[in-house]
Amino acid sequence: MESKRYIVILGAGESGTGAAVLAQKQGFEVFVSDAGPIAPQYIKELEDAGIAFEQLQHSVEKIESADEVIKSPGIPEKAPLVKKLREKGVSVVSEIEFASRYSKAKTICITGSNGKSTTTMLTYHILKNAGMNVGLAGNIGQSFARQVAQSEHDWYVLEISSFMLDDMYEFKADIAVLLNITPDHLDRYDYKLENYAESKIRIIQNQTEGDVFVYCADDPETIEILKKHPAVAVTYPFSIKEELEKGAYIKDNQIIIKLNTEQEFKMTITDLALQGKHNIYNSMASGIVAKVLELRNESVRESMGDFKNIEHRLEHAGRITGVEFINDSKATNVNSTWYALESMTTDVILILGGVDKGNDYSILKDLVRQKVRAIVCLGKDNKRIHEAFEEDVEVIVNAFSAQDAVEMSYHLAKKGETVLLSPACASFDLFKNYEDRGDQFKAAIKNL
Structure with a gap:
């Protein structure tokens, strides 16, 4: 035996x-x-x-x-x-690779440097509301393996990180979504963006002509890596810059999703629950998946209009004497912070810092000049932040706890301004994880 x-x-x-x-x-x-x-x-x-x-x-x-x-x-x-x-x-x-061997379920796998948690949650919300038997797993919620062992579903929406993809070999996504590729975790990839891009494009490995691949046509790194690794699956791009024959695009302030010539899905941008340019991309990606699965337009519109975003991602954390506090602790890379700043409509006191993963802060400089009045550094080593922004803002101060950062920011802020925790860094120097950082930030606001 x-x-x-x-x-x-x-x-x-x-x-x-x-x-x-x-x-x-x-x-x-x-x-x-x-x-x-x-x-x-x-x-x-x-x-x-x-x-x-x-x-x-x-x-x-x-x-x-x-x-x-x-x-x-x-x-x-x-x-x-x-x-x-x-x-x-x-x-x-990886756990995902192992669990997939024992699951007959179909998978929707979502990756990208930014927006993957939001897009995963939104996609799950749309499918669940439409009455599908769907699980949520990967980088979020209960593990895929646990659910395969205990409560198998017909479909899973999986948030997949590059680290997971690195250890996936036979696994295949039935629907793969690649939102964007921007510098992140470069310390794990010999500080080479091309190595990181190679990792991300593994989301389409093993796909066949019967599968689906959804990607951002506006993302230069995605377009570049697809030249090297062209998709075999049916592809649906999305763009806010140009009209597309198939996929999703913007026209007359509406998202239009067209998978074939007969049918169109339309939704006005202002009706989306998630606002800001980056969230239009996230909503487009989720909308394409919903229409691939032939969900009813009314159901998709309703779900895209009433979705509540995840904790620690541009989360309203309080308002005190006219100062707004936003918890974006999940912004652990520079690009996430860029998206957060891009969506701000007031002057900002920005809380930045933590474990720097080889960050290039130059992409933030224009937005910092336009919108940020002061920076509060929250980390053990803030030297690179000082060097990056000393010519762009008048005030840069150091804090070594969430309580200090909140108190300093509150004193620096004027009525009508926003205190934004969007660190652009990992949290492991002062906190257990980004959730702990966000929770301590919210607790400190309550103590003011």
């Missing part, structure tokens, strides 16, 4: 624990290893399921003897343990 195959899972967050639950259900011998501390709820879950695990260490010999390793997206390829596994020829895959 064949012995049970042995699977090791590196990282015991939502993704890793979900993978462990699914692997056990599929009859594998499972061992979970995390170099950091494991959150109490996941420890309890692993213990209750009788799954072996370790925290605060990696038992290298135990890990190297695995038939396959499922790796958390947060662990870089250059980590010594991953290098060792690769050298030994051990298969290393």
Whole structure:
């Protein structure tokens, strides 16, 4: 009799624990290893399921003897343990890749440097409201593996990061969406945008002529990488700059979606729940997916008009004596901050900073000159922000906690202005994650 195959899972967050639950259900011998501390709820879950695990260490010999390793997206390829596994020829895959082997569901996979969480949530909202049996997973919500193990759906909307794509090989998206490619996480890609673009375009790998690919025709990096890796699937571009024969475009202040000559979907831009140029792109992408699935126009319009955006993404966080506070803690790269500033209609006190991932701040300079009166740096090392903007704003100050940043910003702001937390950086220097940063920001506003 064949012995049970042995699977090791590196990282015991939502993704890793979900993978462990699914692997056990599929009859594998499972061992979970995390170099950091494991959150109490996941420890309890692993213990209750009788799954072996370790925290605060990696038992290298135990890990190297695995038939396959499922790796958390947060662990870089250059980590010594991953290098060792690769050298030994051990298969290393992502949780999404592993879970897809045991799922008959169809997938809508959304990636991009900016807007993927919003577009994933909006797409899920549209499909759910239309009565489809749909799950939400990937970089958001419950892990794909956990849902495949416990509550299989007909469709999944998956938010897919470049880190996940790097460890996906056989997986195929039935509908792939690529929103944009702008510099992000370049520290993981040898500081080369072309390496990062190669990672992003993996969203269309293994697609066939029966699948669908949705992309932004206005994004130069996307167009460039598609020359190198042309799509095999049926393609639907979207643009706010030109009318398209098929896909989505803007005309007379309306989004128009046309997949064939017979049928058109129209919706006035001002009726969209999500406002701002970047959100028109997000709404177009979600709208195309909805029409590919032949959902009724009335249902799609209703969902695109009543959608509530995710927490920590341009979230209204309070108004005190005429000063508006906006929590955009999820803006962990420069481009996200550019989009946030672009959508501001008042003068701004901007809270920036954190762990700098090789940021090029030059793309923010014009908007900072136009809209930002002062910058409050929230991070341990703010030197690069000072250097980047010292000639563009009169005031740049340093804060080392959310409370300090909020108090300083409030004193600097005038009535009718906006305090915008849109850091352009990761949060790991002072906070657990971007959610913690946003939560502390909101708590500090309540304390004013």
